[in-house]
Amino acid sequence: MEFLDIPLFDDDFFKMMFRFVINFTFLTIIIRFLYYHLSKRKDYVFTYYLISVIVFFLCFTLKKYELDIGMALGLFAIFGIIRYRTDAIPIKEMTYLFVVIGVSVINSLANKKMSYAEIIGANSLIILVLFLIERYWALKQEESKAVVYENIENIKPENYHLLKQDLESRTGLSINKVTIGDVDFLKDTAKVTIFFFRGN
Incomplete structure (x- = not known):
């Protein structure tokens, strides 16, 4: 069934929700149990969750379409405005922001060539590396x-x-x-x- 030439339901809905559950689970481990446990900064917890969720749905939606050069430049412009209109944040918080965005992109854009075992393995390895660096290798600042x-x-x-x-x-x-x-x-x-x- 369609309404205004748009399908009312698509099988990709189940794929999207399952990947979102995977993404949100690993994000919670990274943000709540790794980052917040050490930094105790609630303001960045809110930011990381919201940005990662929006990036996940944005990437999952856009992968169903072929982006032309105009759309690509428009997305870069949006992120550029966000970057230059906000206050500078510490390098560690910027790194965690890059991590949560990267995890969301991986979980949303993985295609049929990448199995769920590989997706979960990649997420697990990212968390393992973060844990080892935070717990054993990171120097005190x-x-x-x-x-x-x-x-x-x-x-x-x-x-x-x-x-x-x-x-x-x-x-x-x-x-x-x-x-x-x-x-x-x-x-x-x-x-x-x-x-x-x-x-x-």
Whole structure:
């Protein structure tokens, strides 16, 4: 049956839903149990899920049509606008964004030449590599934060350990080192920069 020259039902519906379940399952492992477990950043979890779902359905829909050069350029223009209209994100978050987009593209565009075992195997290998790198090979990333500090006595070199202990108790961070910047003796404040590893 058709309505306005469009079929009401197609056998590809079952294929689409089954692949979506596979895609969403592996995305949940990557986003919820790998990325969020280590970063605790909910804002990117929302972004990763929505972008990956949209990319999956976009690719699955477009693979049924032959794209001309105009459509291809239009898609690049859309992604270009999205890229330059958004704030810069850290390299690790950008990498995870590329991973979830890549997984969605693989799961949606695989044709009859690629079996479901190969699709599941590719997804599993991606997750395995992510897990190994995150758990065993990734180096800790040192981050810094500028702080206005008012206890001016602790900025003396002989009181460095007191300064470090005071900042750790106030921020709750395990601080590696502290550097002292501008000092305002009129306000009894100093600009200090604390360095710490992410996750500490």
